[in-house]
Amino acid sequence: METEIPALLRARELIAPERFTFHSARMRMKHVTKEELAAMDADSDRCALELSDARVDVMGYACLVAIMSMGHGYHRASADRLGGVAAQNGASAPVVTSAGALVDGIRAIGARRVAVVTPYMMPLTQMVVDYIRHEGIEVGDFRALEIPDNLAVAAHDPMALPGIVSGMVTDDVDAIVLSACVQMPSLAAVALVEALTRKPVLTAAIATTWAMLRALNLPTRVPGGGTLLSGAY
Template sequence: MQRVFRIGQIVPSSNTTMETEIPAMLGAHALVHGTRFTFHSSRMRMKTVKKEELAAMDSESDRCAIELSDARVDVLGYACLVAIMSIGKSYHRISQERLHGRTVENGAPAPVVTSAGALVDALHVIKAKRVAVVAPYMKPLTQLVIDYIEQEGVKVTDSRALEIPDNIQVGRHDPARLPGIVAAMNVKDADAVVLSACVQMPSLPSIAEVEARTGKPVITAAVATTYAMLRALNLSTRVPGAGALLSGAFDDQAIAPRAASVHA
């Protein structure tokens, strides 16, 4: 019987994009590699993208990890970059270790990927030292994201805060607008473009166009999360149409993952 990989997603209650873009990329992976995936989510309550609400939401992530480990998922993805980055320096490492611990305690160990950790790790994988960043957040939260990225050793050379406070509206932002937004930025000195520093802001349809226009590798939080999940599952990271990171060129450059179980 063909093996099936179970993808667990810890998702803000108002998020609508994590469960569309990541399945789309893994669906493309399945067409190329013959893999099979199923998708399973647990939700944390969040409607407005502000620091206090993000912190309250994060407190629900332990419950979500336990619920998903009940389903014996092979990897868990925490789908809110700004929630992690707004809490403090290196918090993605603390969160990943704690949530992995919840799965161990529940008798179903699984690696945990956060979109925040996946993004900063991806920038190191492609050896980007300087990046331009597009984020949907209000300016103070965007600055926290910039500070977090820079604390991880990557300089942000230019950024755009789209200032969309309602998370539902973030998910409705037209990705066709992103190439124009990037065109108005100074990306000359950047090694890469972070087209969406948010798994809720749709960006997948515009990645190829922005790469073609800028001549730079383009990464999004969702692309980085997909890359990290594939590495955790010891699968090829070649996914058509998802940009340089998922070209397959970086299969051997990720941090060594924990072993993941596989279900038939």
């Protein structure tokens, strides 16, 4: 969240007049386990309250798997609750979640079946796959990189992703989710994977940026942001 979304917003500033400031409030989490994710999510109200003090124009909940591990459809309840926290502080702002943004982004490009790469352990990856399927989107092949340490997820080389995708079945999908996690870097590989597979490629960070721009009623064209941020959606 704190690397690729600001990078995308900076890229947009090269072609559009709007300028952005980026503010963050952190929920603690060291190991990507269901227990730590639940504790992390419980901290989200505090973060929303802190950010609303800055009178931000939009808030984004970054951790996709924290949302998806809380049960099907939880991104809607989370966004409503956090929006309420901001409103009670006299600073109403739209709230988007990376989980909801990914689902909405897949739908926006008209994809019905996707291939998915995650950094999570297999049980959490299965939760993510089931969550996406519950939203009416088919998931074909998927890969769990099984990286338990959160800092190691952030240190994963994005240029390893094209090789990972080349070992997956992608000819039967409409799009590829290159990183179902805003923590795992992937932006540098998006254009290459789109060229190699000839499929639309999106990521949690790309989808969250797209959802934020839509919430701000701004055009969604961002150089280097792949199909979803081409400006067509």
